Amino acid sequence: TQLLEQSPQFLSIQEGENLTVYCNSSSVFSSLQWYRQEPGEGPVLLVTVVTGGEVKKLKRLTFQFGDARKDSSLHITAAQPGDTGLYLCADPEAYSGGGADGLTFGKGTHLIIQP
Amino acid sequence: DAGITQSPRHKVTETGTPVTLRCHQTENHRYMYWYRQDPGHGLRLIHYSYGVKDTDKGEVSDGYSVSRSKTEDFLLTLESATSSQTSVYFCAATDANYGYTFGSGTRLTVV
Numbered sequence: 001t002q003l004l005e006q007s008p009q010f011l012s013i014q015e016g017e018n019l020t021v022y023c024n025s026s027s028v029f030s031s032l033q034w035y036r037q038e039p040g041e042g043p044v045l046l047v048t049v050v051t052g053g054e055v056k057k058l059k060r061l062t063f064q065f066g067d068a069r070k071d072s073s074l075h076i077t078a079a080q081p082g083d084t085g086l087y088l089c090a091d092p093e094a095y096s097g098g099g100a101d102g103l104t105f106g107k108g109t110h111l112i113i114q115p
Numbered sequence: 116d117a118g119i120t121q122s123p124r125h126k127v128t129e130t131g132t133p134v135t136l137r138c139h140q141t142e143n144h145r146y147m148y149w150y151r152q153d154p155g156h157g158l159r160l161i162h163y164s165y166g167v168k169d170t171d172k173g174e175v176s177d178g179y180s181v182s183r184s185k186t187e188d189f190l191l192t193l194e195s196a197t198s199s200q201t202s203v204y205f206c207a208a209t210d211a212n213y214g215y216t217f218g219s220g221t222r223l224t225v226v
Contacts (some may be wrong), residue, residue: 040219045215
């Protein structure tokens with residue numbers, strides 16, 4: 001099973017600052033998903049990236065997939081308290097190399113945005 | 116948007132007792148999953164299903180069994196609960212487009 005390394009583990013910043021969190025693997029991803037999880041809730045899908053070098057934007061969130069498809073980053077501009085949560089990257093094809101045999105998750109980045 | 120409903124949301128049980136967690140989906144997704152989430156380990160796959168009566172083991176399946184008699188329901192059973200199974204359990208579902216939808220979780224405490 002492919003190992004997904006996320007960094008940093010914890011990040012606490014002030015409202016209005018910018019931040020970037022990372023997801024890396026020693027193997028190539030076919031695709032990669034980012035989720036956000038709030039306390040007491042399940043993860044919610046933010047984006048799926050598929051093509052090397054791909055950049056996707058979701059309001060103040062920018063997702064980038066590395067050219068070699070072995071890493072991805074999530075950049076948040078002008079962070080707000082509502083961005084607080086656990087950010088998880090996940091590989092939808094780690095278990096089988098195809099099909100829907102389950103996601104493999106990184107351990108996540110705990111993000112706190114202080115007012 | 117009912118999506119996925121898990122029940123119960125919280126449960127405390129004694130060591131050695133059987134426990135069944137329920138997952139109900141309203142989206143008619145073919146694939147369903149059970150994960151557990153633990154500090155330091157993240158989310159790990161327990162079992163999954165690719166159709167009615169078709170199930171398979173995930174990464175941490177020991178001590179767990181599952182059943183899927185209807186498309187909308189996926190049950191997770193702990194045959195004889197142990198303290199190591201204290202965790203938060205999440206159900207998820209998807210179709211082949213890989214967009215996974217998760218339930219809100221069941222917090223299980225085994226004492």
